[in-house]
Amino acid sequence: MPLNLNREPDLPPQLKWKCAHEPKLLGWTIRARNYNTFVANCMFAFMAVATTGGAYTVYLHPIPGAEHITQLAISVGFYMLITLTTSSMTHQRMNSAYRFTKSGIEYCEWKEFPQWALTFLKWMTGITAIIFIFMATIDITFLIGALVGPGGMGLMYLTMANSKNHRDLHTQYHHYAYKWKEITQLAIATNREIVDLKYSVTQKGDNYKTNWNLNIYCKSNQKENVAAFIKIHLSPDVPFIRAKINVPLSTDY
Incomplete structure (x- = not known):
């Protein structure tokens, strides 16, 4: 079954709409990077450069007796392993669903363990292992490359598949609901596809108001x-502004 990474996410059974009995006036689902993407991209770029340097260093210090192509394969395997690991940390996406009704705004946010990543790693490990084993029939030193490249990816696959803590880290479910009268400010982000809301609510069990922000992630040209x-x-007296928004952001613009 082919992977469809661009398909809109479906609301998981763990989350239910509070106002499902009311007609939906507007709604959509989206995958978005709900953090400061500039910082994350800079981190990835820095690690990509550092990994390239590391792979080149590995290439310049060959294993005794290893052929040129063997050392090259080891360097490429090292680069792929580190780059995949880095991108899985800096380019994660959160699933979001929005539903607007006459009562107000409902917002579901969830992150599920990426089964596609397991499938990718499993196939990549198997394919590269077969290639290295085949090449080892020509040059036995390719077995060393198999330990560094496919071996490292296989270890990552086993960690992701069998570690409960790792799976829990990548699994979250949240549901929020706000009445229209609780919105105190509306803002259009000038730097991202986001509509930001300030709200003021009294949480259950509290005797004071909680003031915070809600980022509504939009599709291209939708905000x-x-x-x-x-x-x-x-209400007509609710401020409507345009501002640069940093994610995560504080209660001040």
């Missing part, structure tokens, strides 16, 4: 229409 839709449901 203007989303903001316009939200604005007509808010």
